Amino acid sequence: MLEKYLAGENVVSYCTKCKLNLDHAIVAMEGEAIAKVKCKTCNGTHKFRNPSAVKKVRTPRKKVGSQDTVAVLWQTCISQSKGKELIYNMAGRYRVGDILLHDKFGKGVVRKLAMNKCHVLFEDKERLMASAN
Numbered sequence: 001m002l003e004k005y006l007a008g009e010n011v012v013s014y015c016t017k018c019k020l021n022l023d024h025a026i027v028a029m030e031g032e033a034i035a036k037v038k039c040k041t042c043n044g045t046h047k048f049r050n051p052s053a054v055k056k057v058r059t060p061r062k063k064v065g066s067q068d069t070v071a072v073l074w075q076t077c078i079s080q081s082k083g084k085e086l087i088y089n090m091a092g093r094y095r096v097g098d099i100l101l102h103d104k105f106g107k108g109v110v111r112k113l114a115m116n117k118c119h120v121l122f123e124d125k126e127r128l129m130a131s132a133n
C-alpha cells in the first residue's frame with residue numbers, strides 16, 4: 001500500500017527541535033518520499049523523519065517491539081536455567097536448558113534439540129546452531 005503525499009499535507013514526523021513525534025506540514029517532496037517538513041509546534045523546517053524509523057536509529061542495540069519479548073523470555077530462561085554454562089562449539093553436545101556462551105551472540109539458552117542442531121535463544125533472537133546432538 002503506497003500512500004501518496006503532497007506538499008502542504010499533514011504528516012506525523014519526528015521533530016528534531018521538539019524531540020517528539022508531532023504534526024508537521026509537508027514542505028517539499030522528493031519523488032514519492034517526503035523530503036522536508038515544517039513543525040506545527042515550533043515552526044521549524046527540517047528533513048522528514050519517519051517516527052518509526054527514528055525509534056530504530058535511537059536504540060540501535062536495544063530491541064524494539066516484538067524483540068522486547070525475546071529479551072524478556074531470554075532473561076527468564078537464563079535465570080531459570082539449571083544447566084551448565086558452556087562455551088559454544090559446533091562439535092559440542094548440549095541439552096535443553098544448557099547455557100551456551102557464544103563469542104558473537106553472547107549468552108544463549110538451549111531451547112530445543114534437533115538433528116545436529118539446537119535451537120538456542122540469544123538475547124536478540126533464537127538461532128539454529130550446529131551441534132553434535
Ligand SMILES: [Zn+2]
Nearest residue numbers: 015018039042
Ligand atoms: Zn518542532
